[in-house]
Amino acid sequence: MDKKYYDPEDLKKFGDVTEFQKELGDKFFEYYGSVFEEGALTKREKALIALAVAHVIQCPYCIDAYTDETLQEGCSEEQMMEAVHVATAIRGGASLVHGVQMMNKVKKLSM
């Protein structure tokens, strides 16, 4: 067994997960395909959202895949990095907003 948790080649085998559970796997990929079709949001907008989310969930496969996808969709480097900053702001804000809870507790406990 290779001593790596992540191998870029594994991304190409993503579809093979149906091997162990076909029905649920097929349903997932059908759903996945539908999600990324052009809808109320453009494919380009969806690719930028996916890129941002990929950073929040820290999925290297997703980062590779959606970097490629956003480039294909004609996004500029600035747009891609701004999407990552949006994700970072929400992620950072999610920690920071809990500071209010800490402050409330401090105020309750303090004289």
Place this chain on the structure above:
Amino acid sequence: MKSLIAQSHSLADPEVQLDIINNQTEKVKRLEKFESKLNDIGLYPLKPTGIEIFQINVGYMCNMTCKHCHVDAGPDREEIMTKETLEYCLEALKHSDIETVDLTGGAPEMNPHFRWFVDEASKLDKHIIVRSNLTILDTRKFEDLPQFMADRGVEITCSLPFYNKRRTDAQRGEGTYDKSMKVLKILNEIGYGKEDTGLELNLVYNPVGAFLPGDQKSLKQQYKDRLWKDHGIVFNDLFTITNLPISRYLNFLVTSGNLDEYMEKLVTSFNPAAAEGVMCRNTISIGWDGTLYDCDFNQMLKMKTEDGSPQHIKDWDLESLNDREIKTNQHCFGCTAGAGSSCGGTTT
């Protein structure tokens, strides 16, 4: 930057290029062959649907040396079509009902007989397309050309690999974007790209890196929005072109470690519908020395038209050329990936 040929680079040799895209690594070797893919969909051997476009490469000389150039064009390239060969082209055009003459290079404007040829082809009532890199029109010697072309109703199809400066300059050289914007504004001022003038101005997008072009319609809208918002520039259409793995772009793929993945991407993105519409089926490519090729890419790989069919413009025979077999190799996957790619954009 010098051309590969001026550097005596091994990749200047077409045989080396073909060997790389067929045999460079185990992964590349294992990829299905283009001919086999065509065979699977009943298109092998590939035959013309009838020549409609007469694409003349009037020379490899260019004022630029872009990183992706499949021609390996540049200021150090001296191959230029002679007037005699251009006369053979006119003779062939006189005796066929081909409507479109597509002038490419290098920078086609740099051919010393360019103006004369455009005039002569105009007299034959042909629709003329000039593939311009834009920056050449910002030089003193050629600054009157926009009006010259407008007066003759020439369509200008020009390279602009991205709507922003960073990526455009990365591929085509520092300062390209600013010069291109300046020339596009001049073209707009004389009516190019504007509705009802009949002066067609089209842009060509090609990926700045080892990825495929996205949806042509969506990219066109992005270009329209950004160029209008940032510069007040308008244009008619945008053509998306896939970079083919030959010449300087192949050099980039090899040196950046992207060859395997890019070739695999091209092969796995093979689209039978795109294969049906490949440009070599309705286009003939004429090299600077009059040699005939199935397309401009085959020209750069020195893959002449099939033995037995005319191989030089002076032997022009439309019927025989329409009956030839088109030569293919692994680079052809570039024209059949996704929505397909041609000098006129997607093929599906």
